[in-house]
Amino acid sequence: MRVITFNTQGIEQAADNGFFEWMVQQDADVVCLQDLRAKEYQLDDKRFHPEGYEAYFFDAFEDGYSGVAIYTRVIPKAIMTGLGFEQCDFNGRFIQADFDNVSVAAMSVPSGLKSDEAQAAKEEYLQLLKGHFTKTLRKRREFIFCGPFHIAHKPVDLSNWYVNQKVSGFLPQEREIMEAIFDEMGYVDAFRQVNHVDQQYTWWPDYNKARELNEGARLDYQITTANLRKTIKSASIYRDVAFSAHAPLIVDYDL
Template sequence: MRVITFNTQGIEQAADNGFFDWMIQQDADVVCLQNLKAKEYQLDGDRYHPEGYHAYFFDAFEDGFSGVALYTRHLPKAIMTGLGFEQCDFNGRFIQADFDKVSVSSMTVPSGLRSDEAQASKMEYLNLFMGHLKKTLRKRREFIFAGTFNIAHRPIDLSNWYVNQRVSGFLAEEREWIEEVLGEMGYVDAFREINKAERQYTWWPDYNRAWNLNEGARLDYQLTTANLRKTVKDARIYRDQRFSEHAPLTIDYDIDI
């Protein structure tokens, strides 16, 4: 099974930049998109419904804000939207497709870069999402949580990490959160399970210098339940084209969906 996750920063902009032309060549089973900045009714054309894929959307309440989507080659058994708390559901931040052996979600954690209030809201979101992750461990199936977590886990995941320790995305409390998820709770960072290389980033600020010098952060993940650890076969970040400030992350799993 091949899963791609990508933060579009506006699905219409990403389409203009060639994302769907690239996507249909990837032979992915599930494509997880975030930050659509558009509603489902605005995306009813063939451009956003490539042949061979079922498309599912969870809109944000406000126009031009967030929103997530799943594109699946196989018909899911069920689709779930939202997590039952306002920060997620009002802003369209979570959608999940259930298949026979595994559930795959497209999700996003809010950024805290704008202000202290935004950071406090982000930490509240992470604490609420932690509750969902704990409930997930009691279920008798496997899960892949794919999307933008807006946290660089370790120094290897952020350029110039030393001077960014007081910047949202690399704060001690954020790294402690993800360390608990990947440590005590037993979830797996699928990318790092197979790719240990340095300077493997999925986001670069919106200016050419950072992109050209590869000065960025790894903010996009596929976190899986522990039993999927040994199924991870390949992991890569696509940098040959730029569809948004983020890059698509592709993981191949030895799973028959």
């Protein structure tokens, strides 16, 4: 089972840059997209609906803002949207597809880079999301959560980490959330389970040559429940073509 997650930063922009042509070539089973910046009714064009895939969307209430989608080759048993709190549901930040033995979710955490207020909203969101991860442990099925957390987990996940310790995305309180998810709750960072290479980033700042120089951060994740640990076979980041400032994260599972 191949799962791809990608923060589009605007699905129309990503399509213009050739994302969907690339996606079809990857033969993925499930593709999770975030930050669509468009509503479902605006995406009727066939280029947003590649042959062989069913598409499911969860729109943000505000026009031109956020939104998530799941593309899948197999029709899910159920689709769930939202997590029951305003910061998520109003902004279209969570959609989940339930299959026979596993659920796959496209989700996103807001960035805190713009202002102190944005950072406070991000930290509140993370606490609420942490509560959902806790409740998920009580469910009798496996889960794969896909999307940007806008947090680099460890120094290996961020270039120039030492000078960025007071910057949103690498703050101690943010990294504590990641530690709680992985260490205390037992969830698995699918990428790092099988790929231990340094300087593996999924996002680069919007300044000249950042991507070329590989000065970035690994902000995008596929996080699985513990029982899926041994099913993770390979993980990679595609960076040959810049569909957005983020790069697609590809993980293969033996499911």
